[in-house]
Amino acid sequence: xxxxxxxxxxxxxxxxxxxxxxxxxxxxxxxxxxxxxxxxxxxxxxxxxxxxxxxxxxxxxxxxxxxxxxxxxxxxxxxxxxxxxxxxxxxxxxxxxxxxxxxxxxxxxxxxxxxxxxxxxxxxxxxxxxxxxxxxxxxxxxxxxxxxxxxxxxxxxxxxxxxxxxxxxxxxxxxxxxxxxxxxxxxxxxxxxxxxxxxxxxxxxxxxxxxxxxxxxxxxxxxxxxxxxxxxxxxxxxxxxxxxxxxxxxxxxxxxxxx
Numbered sequence: 567x568x569x570x571x572x573x574x575x576x577x578x579x580x581x582x583x584x585x586x587x588x589x590x591x592x593x594x595x596x597x598x599x600x601x602x603x604x605x606x607x608x609x610x611x612x613x614x615x616x617x618x619x620x621x622x623x624x625x626x627x628x629x630x631x632x633x634x635x636x637x638x639x640x641x642x643x644x645x646x647x648x649x650x651x652x653x654x655x656x657x658x659x660x661x662x663x664x665x666x667x668x669x670x671x672x673x674x675x676x677x678x679x680x681x682x683x684x685x686x687x688x689x690x691x692x693x694x695x696x697x698x699x700x701x702x703x704x705x706x707x708x709x710x711x712x713x714x715x716x717x718x719x720x721x722x723x724x725x726x727x728x729x730x731x732x733x734x735x736x737x738x739x740x741x742x743x744x745x746x747x748x749x750x751x752x753x754x755x756x757x758x759x760x761x762x763x764x765x766x767x768x769x770x771x772x773x774x775x776x777x778x779x780x781x782x783x784x785x786x787x788x789x790x791x792x793x794x795x796x797x798x799x800x801x802x803x804x805x806x807x808x809x810x811x812x813x814x815x816x817x818x819x820x821x822x823x824x825x
Contacts, residue, residue: 588614593784600785604726624719624721625775634782654708657707658753660711662719662756664719665715665718679818684717685723715757732746
């Protein structure tokens with residue numbers, strides 16, 4: 567099997583346990599996203615970074631998430647607040663270059679420790695239930711976009727700031743979800759440009775993403791099917807637990823077990 571993977575372009579050092587561990591992580595992450603609408607990056611990035619490394623895990627997730635969410639964009643575009651999404655996207659494009667530079671230049675172990683700390687902080691934000699309750703203003707919307715763009719490019723976890731900001735507005739839930747779908751894809755396009763410029767999107771990354779894609783797609787399907795079988799509150803708690811477990815398992819101090 568490893569020889570087959572290498573022949574299609576997967577790097578030899580990844581064509582084994584590292585790849586299959588990341589595939590399982592992708593399935594779990596996508597299941598969470600398919601049900602709750604968030605959590606993929608928070609689960610996948612720390613786990614996949616432990617075996618693939620952050621500079622492989624981030625562009626792989628970018629490809630998986632963007633391609634598989636793209637079919638939902640046309641409907642979301644009709645339902646979203648286009649002005650708010652445009653302002654936040656412009657802000658994201660300002661934050662993306664710094665995030666991509668951090669991913670390229672920060673030493674791998676340091677980046678992984680920073681990633682774990684970031685995941686814990688974002689998890690605390692989500693669990694706290696904090697929401698911005700003020701009236702959305704363009705400068706603030708753009709500022710949230712800058713932060714989300716930086717986090718997206720550095721670690722593919724740019725969703726929580728936008729979620730906390732938009733959920734506190736007067737917008738209906740359907741419009742908030744539509745805003746997030748469109749924003750994530752538009753921000754991903756800017757991130758992709760930065761990744762190409764930084765040499766992070768390569769044929770080897772594409773081959774790795776293609777192998778993992780069926781697992782991610784299956785997770786999205788399962789998550790959407792589970793939506794009607796459990797309460798949203800229960801499943802969100804499960805998502806939070808999985809995110810916390812992902813952060814713990816991905817600690818660099820456990821490399822002797824995973825690598």
